[in-house]
Amino acid sequence: MTVTQPIARAFMLARSRYPELHKTWNGISARVGGVLPNSLLFPSIQKTGDLDMMLRAKEDDFSAAPEGAGDEDLFSDHYQLMFSELWVGAVYEIFRLLKERKLVPDRGAFKTLADDLTLLRIPLEKHEIATEWELSKPLLMQRNPPNNDKTDIYQYSKSDPQRAYNMPSGFSSRGSAMWHVFDVKSGISYCLERRALSERIVALWGSVAPAQNS
DSSP, X not given: OOSXXXXXXXXXXXHHHXXXXXXXXXXXXHHHHTTSTTSSHHHHHHHHHHHHHHHHHHHHHHHHSOTTTTTTOTTHHHHHHHHHHHHHHHHHHHHHHXXXXXXXXXXXXXXXXXXXXXHHHIIIIISSOTTGGGOSSOEEEEOSSXXXXXXXXXXXXXXXXXXXXXXXXXXXXXXXXXXXXXXXXXXXXXXXXXXXXXXHHHHHXXXXXXXXXX
């Protein structure tokens, strides 16, 4: 068996598990992709939908498996988190494009999603706190994962070229990746679940075309 065969089968199996969601993502691809004609936005959203369905299938497998059933695959969590992070980055770029080009109104559910995706994507891909330029002074942070010594409490300074922010992550009861984000503007931290973000996107665009700004 080649490496390609099981990967292709995993995506096809995920599509077969969620036929209605597959149709919904195709509709979202056409509607949202249509606001930027003659571009690759349409297939980009389709790829995002395919990855979402594959992750949902893996999440369902994760949450349905009896305790200890996955012990033989020590890298299962690693791969799930890896694909979840790729999905976040891809979705973030779709929202960033629509926002920067003013192709949809930046308000309501769209704005809330765009803000949450920013809080996720910056630590995941840039290894820093989102909107760190708004920090007026260094932050006292707790190292993650901990060293269990005095270095666990450290200062995070936006002027330090070696600064790093390791956002806490884990898995929800639904088997979905989740992250503990920090919002500099409000000073509030909270958890975001990948599957919940997907559900919010489907609810936003599942049956309604995004209204374009004039």
